[in-house]
Amino acid sequence: MLSTFLAVLRRDLLLAWRGRADVLVTLAFFIIVVCLFPFGVGAEPNQLRAIAPGVLWVAALLACLLSLHRLFAQDYSDGTLEQLLLSSEPAALWVMAKVLAFWLSTGLPVVAVAPAMGLLLDLEQGGLPVLILSLLLGTPILALLGGVGAALTLGLRGGGMLLALLVLPLFVPVLIFGAGAVEAELSGSGAAAHLLLLGGGLAGALALAPVACAAALRISTD
Amino acid sequence: MTNPERGRSLLRFAAPQNFYPLAGRLAPWFAASAVVLTAVGLWLGFFVAPTDATQGQVYRVIFIHVPAAWMSMFIYLVMAFWSAVGLVMNTRLSFVMSQALAPTGAMFCFVALWTGALWGKPTWGAYWVWDARLTSQLLLLFLYFGFIALTRAIEDPRRADRAGAIIALVGAVNVPIIYFSVQWWNTLHQGASVSLTKAPSMATTMLTGMLVMALASWAYTLAVVLWRVRPMILERERHTEWVGAELERAAKLSQTAGGRA
Numbered sequence: 001m002l003s004t005f006l007a008v009l010r011r012d013l014l015l016a017w018r019g020r021a022d023v024l025v026t027l028a029f030f031i032i033v034v035c036l037f038p039f040g041v042g043a044e045p046n047q048l049r050a051i052a053p054g055v056l057w058v059a060a061l062l063a064c065l066l067s068l069h070r071l072f073a074q075d076y077s078d079g080t081l082e083q084l085l086l087s088s089e090p091a092a093l094w095v096m097a098k099v100l101a102f103w104l105s106t107g108l109p110v111v112a113v114a115p116a117m118g119l120l121l122d123l124e125q126g127g128l129p130v131l132i133l134s135l136l137l138g139t140p141i142l143a144l145l146g147g148v149g150a151a152l153t154l155g156l157r158g159g160g161m162l163l164a165l166l167v168l169p170l171f172v173p174v175l176i177f178g179a180g181a182v183e184a185e186l187s188g189s190g191a192a193a194h195l196l197l198l199g200g201g202l203a204g205a206l207a208l209a210p211v212a213c214a215a216a217l218r219i220s221t222d
Numbered sequence: 223m224t225n226p227e228r229g230r231s232l233l234r235f236a237a238p239q240n241f242y243p244l245a246g247r248l249a250p251w252f253a254a255s256a257v258v259l260t261a262v263g264l265w266l267g268f269f270v271a272p273t274d275a276t277q278g279q280v281y282r283v284i285f286i287h288v289p290a291a292w293m294s295m296f297i298y299l300v301m302a303f304w305s306a307v308g309l310v311m312n313t314r315l316s317f318v319m320s321q322a323l324a325p326t327g328a329m330f331c332f333v334a335l336w337t338g339a340l341w342g343k344p345t346w347g348a349y350w351v352w353d354a355r356l357t358s359q360l361l362l363l364f365l366y367f368g369f370i371a372l373t374r375a376i377e378d379p380r381r382a383d384r385a386g387a388i389i390a391l392v393g394a395v396n397v398p399i400i401y402f403s404v405q406w407w408n409t410l411h412q413g414a415s416v417s418l419t420k421a422p423s424m425a426t427t428m429l430t431g432m433l434v435m436a437l438a439s440w441a442y443t444l445a446v447v448l449w450r451v452r453p454m455i456l457e458r459e460r461h462t463e464w465v466g467a468e469l470e471r472a473a474k475l476s477q478t479a480g481g482r483a
Contacts, residue, residue, distance in 0.1 A: 148389075152388060165364070170392065220385065
C-alpha cells in the first residue's frame, strides 16, 4: 500500500517538476495579488500592518483555488485517472498521494514566500513564525477540500467558476482561523487555540476528504 | 423484515411511478393549508400581536424573517438527508427530492437575509453587519447556490444526482464548522454590540403568530416541492410505459376540457 502511495507521489512530483512553469505561475499570482492591496487600500504602513494577515491568507487561498483544476484535469484527459480507479488499490490512498504532491508543488512554495510578502506589508516579525505555521497547517486543508470540488467539476464547462462557488464557502473557517492565529499572536493573546483548531481541522480533513474525493472521482468518470 | 407487508406498503412510494400520483394528490392540500396558515399567521402578526415596547411596529417583520431563517436551515438538512439516502440506497427519487428542495431553500435563505436587512436598518442603523448569524446565513446561501449550480451544470442526470449529493453532504458536515468558526471570528473582532437575541419574555400572541407562520412555510415548501418533483419525474422516466400512458391521459383530459369550453 505504501509503495502505491509513494509511486503516485513520485510520479506527480516529477510531473510538477517537468511542468515548473505552472508552479511558478501560481507563485507569481500569489505575489501579485498581495502587491495589489497597497494600490487598492493605500500605502499607509499602519493600515497595511493591520490587514497583512488577512491579505496574505486570502491571497494564499486564491492561489490554491486557481491551481486546483490542475489536480485531476490532466489525468482525466489522458485516461490515467480511469486506470487508477480500475486498479485494486484503495482510491482514497492514491488520492491522498495526489493531493500531497499537489500541496508540495503549489502550497509549499506559497508558504515559503509568504514571510517575504509579510515583510512587504510591514507585518511585525514576531508574527512571521505563526504565519508560517498557520499556513503549513491550513493550506493542506484547502488542498484536501478543494480536491473534492475539483473531482466533482471534472470536465465540466465553466468548471473553474463552478469550483470557486463550491469550495470558497467551505474555505471560510480555514481563513478565519489562519488569519486569526496571526492576529491573535500579534495582539498578545497567543495563537495556540487557533493553531490547535487548524490542526484539528487538518486531521478531520485528512480522514474524510480523500474518501469523499475518491467517491466524487468515481461519479465524475462513470 | 418481520413484517414484509407493512415495509412494502411504506416503501412503495419510493418508486417514481407510485409517488407521482401521490404527489399530485397531496400538493393541493398542502397549498391550501399554506394559504390558510399564512392568512392566519399574518393576521395574528399584524393585527393581534401587541406593539413591541422597544422596537415599535418594525419588529413585525419577525413573522416572516424567523420562519424563513428556520426553514432555510432545515431544508438544507433535509436535502442532505435525501442525498445520503440516495447514495446509500441508490433510490433515484431521493435525488429528485433533494434537487427539488434546493431552490425553495435558497429562496427562504434569501428572504431571511432580505427581511433581516430591512429590519436591521431601523434597529441597528445598518442594512448589514458582520454578525455571526448573518454571516453564516450568507454562507448557507452560497452553499445552496453551489449545489444548484453544480446539479444544473452536469448534463448526465445520474452524474448530476450523485455529484450534487456529495456536495450537499460535504456542505452539511461543514455547516456546523462554519457556524461556530464565524461565531468565534465575530466575538474576536467586535464585542456583542449587536446581537439578535431578543428579550426573554415574548408575548404569547407573538410566539403563536410566528409558529403559525412557520407551519405555513412548511406547508408551502411541501406543496412547492411536490409540484416541482412531478415534472422532474416525468422528464426522467419519459422512456417508461407508465409515463406514456400518463401523458396520453393528461392530453385526453385537456382535450375534453378544451372541447367543453
